[in-house]
């Protein structure tokens with residue numbers, strides 16, 4: 138990436154590092170977790186040195202991801218407050234997906250879809266932590282009644298699946314919206330890109346100019 | 348232990364049929380609670396045959412010893428003093444794995460082959476494939492499997508599958524001095540139980556009956572109870588046990604649904620991309636910023 142002073146800074150180096158660390162830890166937690174979910178995915182344990190090791194390290198990977206996610210949450214929460222315009226954006230999301238953005242209200246640093254995803258991931262992460270502790274047999278399960286362990290197993294499997302679904306969506310949205318992966322990799326975006334995808338943010342940081 | 352590796356009806360976390368071309372006879376261990384004198388010979392025989400040695404515990408002022416099943420104590424005698432219409436009664440139940448026809452442990456287990464069910468009905472743990480997650484403990488309706496602190500594998504009664512495989516009866520049945528534990532084909536054991544129940548009825552136990560848990564498809568360890576209408580009297584023996592609906596949801600319908608949803612989602616994304624195309628900066632905006640590249 139050539140350093141072009143006209144480009145706009147979207148993500149600072151620490152934001153990018155935090156994002157990609159969370160992404161790596163998410164992949165490790167999700168692939169190891171999936172292997173217990175259903176026999177079809179059991180071969181994934183081979184990526185983690187076998188079944189026993191996978192069972193041992195999955196919860197630690199989950200907690201590591203949670204910590205990285207929590208840092209990201211604390212930092213990005215301020216940019217993800219839902220506004221009436223975001224709700225309006227969400228109500229037109231079908232047109233957007235169909236390739237017609239004429240009716241879309243102007244998005245700020247993040248659009249309504251990104252904000253919704255942020256909150257859904259936060260909720261999933263919290264529920265995964267709580268339920269994960271209850272089913273963590275080596276250290277915590279003996280502290281809880283059987284009905285709660287069974288209930289937590291269902292919650293953990295369900296939100297594990299939901300979280301993976303959300304992330305698949307997140308990844309697709311990044312592939313679909315050209316240049317957004319570069320934004321998270323290198324930090325800067327073209328002014329045209331900013332005006333196209335996040336017009337309100339573009340105006341805010343350029344003062345309306347070109 | 349897998350002495351009967353050709354007679355496997357079900358195998359944990361396995362969606363294809365394990366080898367079970369041959370058919371063996373279904374076996375049952377019948378425990379007649381009314382005949383048990385609580386001598387614990389079966390407990391000792393179990394330790395001896397399976398070569399397990401529990402840590403020496405403390406005396407809690409009751410006969411129960413150890414106080415609970417452990418990874419080294421696969422059967423324990425449960426002593427209950429209860430008041431019934433016949434006055435004070437001392438009920439002694441030999442607790443341990445019931446070898447369900449529809450085993451909740453096997454359903455919950457994520458490790459292929461860690462739990463198997465032989466065609467004779469015995470449910471056996473293969474510790475060498477166990478990953479120590481403890482899901483079987485959550486799946487079991489009878490609170491039986493115990494996770495060992497030493498090797499993080501689960502252990503429970505094997506119904507002496509190694510003895511049964513070579514035509515012997517389980518060690519506990521072999522040793523019981525009063526004949527309270529008998530072992531044989533399912534059919535014979537039902538027949539034997541009927542005789543015991545009519546005898547108990549003739550002696551005033553109107554509610555005597557068999558406990559074989561139809562909710563889990565029947566069990567391969569059955570009790571003859573003096574008060575079959577109140578199994579809870581016997582140290583909280585579960586009335587009408589079944590696989591929890593939560594466990595069925597978790598390790599049943601959820602599995603194919605989630606996989607299909609993932610597949611549909613990924614396919615949907617590919618189709619969206621190739622039919623609608625990417626979301627790029629429009630021509631007008633590109634023109635506006637054409638000095639920048």
Ligand code: HEM
Nearest residue numbers: 167170173174192195196199200266269272273294297300
């Ligand atoms: C927040 C911290 C987390 C903790 C403490 C945790 C803990 C656990 C534990 C203890 C298990 C049982 C297997 C084992 O003992 O290793 C498990 C299973 C699982 N975890 Fe996690 N986990 C966490 C995060 C995650 C994340 C981020 C995902 C993926 C999105 C995930 C997905 C799964 C799945 C799919 C299973 C299998 C559930 C089933 O058996 O159906 N977990 N987790």
Ligand code: SF4
Nearest residue numbers: 456477478480481483
């Ligand atoms: S602890 Fe072992 S036997 Fe029990 S469910 Fe987990 S892998 Fe299966």
